[in-house]
Amino acid sequence: DVKVTQSSRYLVKRTGEKVFLECVQDMDHENMFWYRQDPGLGLRLIYFSYDVKMKEKGDIPEGYSVSREKKERFSLILESASTNQTSMYLCASSFPGLAITGELFFGEGSRLTVL
Amino acid sequence: QKEVEQNSGPLSVPEGAIASLNCTYSDRVSQSFFWYRQYSGKSPELIMSIYSNGDKEDGRFTAQLNKASQYVSLLIRDSQPSDSATYLCAVNIDAPGGGADGLTFGKGTHLIIQP
Numbered sequence: 582d583v584k585v586t587q588s589s590r591y592l593v594k595r596t597g598e599k600v601f602l603e604c605v606q607d608m609d610h611e612n613m614f615w616y617r618q619d620p621g622l623g624l625r626l627i628y629f630s631y632d633v634k635m636k637e638k639g640d641i642p643e644g645y646s647v648s649r650e651k652k653e654r655f656s657l658i659l660e661s662a663s664t665n666q667t668s669m670y671l672c673a674s675s676f677p678g679l680a681i682t683g684e685l686f687f688g689e690g691s692r693l694t695v696l
Numbered sequence: 697q698k699e700v701e702q703n704s705g706p707l708s709v710p711e712g713a714i715a716s717l718n719c720t721y722s723d724r725v726s727q728s729f730f731w732y733r734q735y736s737g738k739s740p741e742l743i744m745s746i747y748s749n750g751d752k753e754d755g756r757f758t759a760q761l762n763k764a765s766q767y768v769s770l771l772i773r774d775s776q777p778s779d780s781a782t783y784l785c786a787v788n789i790d791a792p793g794g795g796a797d798g799l800t801f802g803k804g805t806h807l808i809i810q811p
Contacts, residue, residue, distance in 0.1 A: 614798060621704070623803030624740070624784065639798070671739060680788035683730035685799060687739035 584608070585688035587672050593694045600659040602691050604672030612675045613655035614685065615639075615647065617668040624671070630655055631677070662695045669693075699723075702785050702802035710810050715772040717805050719785030722766070729761055729768045730799065732784040740784055740801075744770060775809045782806045 588603035606613065614629040616639075626639030628647040636647050644666060648656045655674075659666055669692050673685040699722040709715040721729075728747050732740040746752045746759040746768065758771040772779055785802040 612798075616801075621803065624801040626798060626800065629798050637798075640800075679798060680728045683728060683745045683786065683788070683799065684742045685732075685740070687741075689739060 585672055585674055585686050587670075587688040587691045589691050590689065591692050591694075593696065594662050595696050596663060598662050598695075600662050600693065600695075602657040602659075602670055602672075602693070604655045604657070604674075604688055605653050606655075606672075606674040606686070607653065608674060608686065609652070610674035610686070611652070611677050612679060613649065614673040614675075615645075615655065615657045616671045616673065617641070618671055618690075619668050627657065627670075659693075662693075664695050667693060667695045700785055700787055700800055700802035702783075702805050704803055705806040706808050707805055708808045708810055709775050711775060711777060713775055715775045715779065715807055715809070717770040717772075717783050717785075717807065719768045719770075719802055720766055721768070721785075721787050723787070724763075724766065726787040728788040729759070730786040731757075731759060731770045732786060732801070734782045734784060734804065736781070772807075777809045777811050780807060780809045 585606045612631050615627040616624045618624050625641050630636045630649040646658045669690050671690050672688040675685050701720045731744040733743045734740040744759040746761045752759045756773045760769045782804040784804045786799040
């Protein structure tokens with residue numbers, strides 16, 4: 582069974598803290614993605630990666646960075662958390678050719694609250 | 697930046713009726729279109745894909761695409777209470793330099809099937 586695992590389901594952090602969100606997939610997928618989901622704003626792409634050490638900015642990369650040192654792991658980093666980064670963060674993975682398959686496999690999400 | 701527009705709803709439909717969900721997109725070069733379903737508190741899952749003008753049927757679900765009008769829809773026949781969810785329209789995006797591809801999502805339509 583395909584699996585995308587996000588390390589933390591719920592996190593509470595303080596403004597200015599550095600936050601790491603970890604995502605691991607066991608499907609040998611080349612592509613990995615970080616989205617955030619907010620009421621009224623939908624799913625918005627933050628960053629994605631199509632290979633180890635490769636990354637591409639999505640629609641809202643400001644305030645975030647990512648790391649992909651191993652194929653199965655994709656980390657989202659908030660260098661200095663702010664209250665407007667309070668959100669549900671969803672990690673996803675896929676094989677290449679997403680334009681054909683359209684199938685993203687999502688993790689269960691990490692709900693981050695920044696106080 | 698590609699945009700995908702959906703009516704946020706809620707769309708309320710009696711059980712057994714046809715639910716019609718609509719989506720428009722801004723980029724004429726988009727070639728692949730997808731519908732995801734997201735139950736409350738869960739992650740999105742792919743339910744339909746469509747690439748050519750016309751209709752594509754899968755069980756009670758029919759996806760319709762009109763590229764000239766930049767319009768894609770999802771029909772759910774014989775609606776059931778278990779169909780109550782948020783439905784997300786997605787279109788493919790291409791990374792700069794052709795490095796990878798990804799999906800841009802609409803904000804989703806909240807569908808309620810009334811027993």
